């Protein structure tokens with residue numbers, strides 16, 4: 001189980017530049033190698049201050065941050081939903097991801113052609129979103145035909161599914177994504193998930209701005225921000241070219257450079273952190289043997305399931321979890337001090353792991 005963010009957008013908006021910069025960051029964020037899985041997919045570490053503090057406290061020979069997978073999806077063009085260009089391949093790829101990072105070009109560059117000739121970020125967003133909407137309408141159309149047949153054949157359970165499909169179709173017809181449809185029950189949410197729609201996925205708009213406009217204050221950046229706000233979507237700015245150059249520097253040089261540009265933290269780290277929070281994921285830590293590691297799980301994951309994140313044997317043979325909150329470990333100074341003080345809690349398989357927990361799983365092999 002992993003989580004994947006798909007970088008999407010029109011051609012020449014900076015998707016690959018951003019993907020490569022993200023991949024380069026991985027190289028120095030762990031003592032384990034973070035490899036590119038396939039040419040267009042890479043694991044990117046979620047670097048956050050707690051892991052760094054734990055590593056300096058424990059000084060383990062090995063450590064590794066949990067990762068989010070990023071996929072550089074082929075550029076989308078008008079007509080993709082009808083199979084134009086790499087249409088089908090593109091849509092097939094984004095179907096597999098958990099969240100869409102929709103890159104919108106706001107940088108001028110006379111050497112790099114814009115597919116439509118001029119910079120029109122809001123129209124660009126719409127071009128991409130329309131293709132996703134059309135693809136979903138097509139999916140729903142096919143599903144409706146199938147479901148109606150099954151209902152006629154006596155499968156009355158599917159009547160609810162059909163009702164939800166109709167509600168979603170209505171939204172799509174008005175240009176609204178499936179994620180905007182308010183769902184009343186867990187059952188409705190389950191049906192929506194099963195429909196596997198592209199516009200049901202969370203979206204994060206990423207304005208790829210000029211070097212001189214890192215805060216996205218230009219009118220182009222503002223337009224995207226406004227649009228994202230109206231959709232209730234997340235919005236971030238970065239300069240792909242700049243991040244790509246920074247990612248090639250050594251760490252000290254990077255810090256210096258960021259100070260000059262008054263970039264508080266790496267925009268790429270901010271991007272990964274936003275993906276984590278948007279997907280409602282939390283982090284827990286293990287300090288076992290020679291390694292300190294962080295792990296990412298969805299909120300409200302039970303201890304036994306969380307153990308399975310590390311190894312299926314640990315889930316199967318789960319006995320109990322010994323748990324310590326991050327802050328308590330830091331104030332105690334070490335795991336053994338915390339144990340002496342009686343701070344370590346014994347939790348069963350139903351315990352819901354909390355963000356920042358440090359967990360030692362006990363299991364039968």
Ligand SMILES: Nc1nc2c(ncn2[C@@H]2O[C@H](COP(=O)(O)OP(=O)(O)O)[C@@H](O)[C@H]2O)c(=O)[nH]1
Nearest residue numbers: 011012013014015016017107109112239240241
């Ligand atoms: N000026 C400028 N050029 C950029 C920026 N990001 C990407 N580019 C350039 O735009 C071109 C297309 O970028 P690429 O990442 O291949 O776009 P993709 O087709 O979306 O993957 C490359 O020549 C990049 O160097 C940026 O932030 N500023």
Ligand SMILES: [Mg+2]
Nearest residue numbers: 015016017075
């Ligand atoms: Mg590309």
